Amino acid sequence: MEIIRNTEQFVMLRLAYGEELREKLENFCAENGIKAAWFTGIGATQKMEIGYANLAKKGYDSTHFSEHMEITSLVGNISLKDSKPFMHAHGTFARHSMELIGGHIMTCIISATCEIKLEKLEDELNRKHDEFTGLHLLCAE
Ligand code: ZN
Numbered sequence: 001m002e003i004i005r006n007t008e009q010f011v012m013l014r015l016a017y018g019e020e021l022r023e024k025l026e027n028f029c030a031e032n033g034i035k036a037a038w039f040t041g042i043g044a045t046q047k048m049e050i051g052y053a054n055l056a057k058k059g060y061d062s063t064h065f066s067e068h069m070e071i072t073s074l075v076g077n078i079s080l081k082d083s084k085p086f087m088h089a090h091g092t093f094a095r096h097s098m099e100l101i102g103g104h105i106m107t108c109i110i111s112a113t114c115e116i117k118l119e120k121l122e123d124e125l126n127r128k129h130d131e132f133t134g135l136h137l138l139c140a141e
Pocket of ligand 1: 088089090104105
């Protein structure tokens, strides 16, 4: 991963072939003391696991894909979960046929590139386990 630009307000990142989105973003935020952020991105993936929130199950139904797809839209945030930076991101992905699929990103391995603009937010955002959904939701503190 390359830092293209790093200002007080935002950072532009470029992920390279074979790098995993969650691992790179969470580590970057941990190393740089970023405890709250919002990001968008575009790029391409070669392998990923995406989920669909299943409230009855209090978790996610997830599916693995091993094919090259365009990341047509990547949107997410960084907050603290158990005191560590945690990525929550959703994405839409285009197959070679131009059909779209999308969902909650568990893991996403980059192929050609992934260009991310991460906007740093003040202070920190926190997540707490929520009984009703079974998910770790943003909470006011
Ligand atoms: Zn989600």
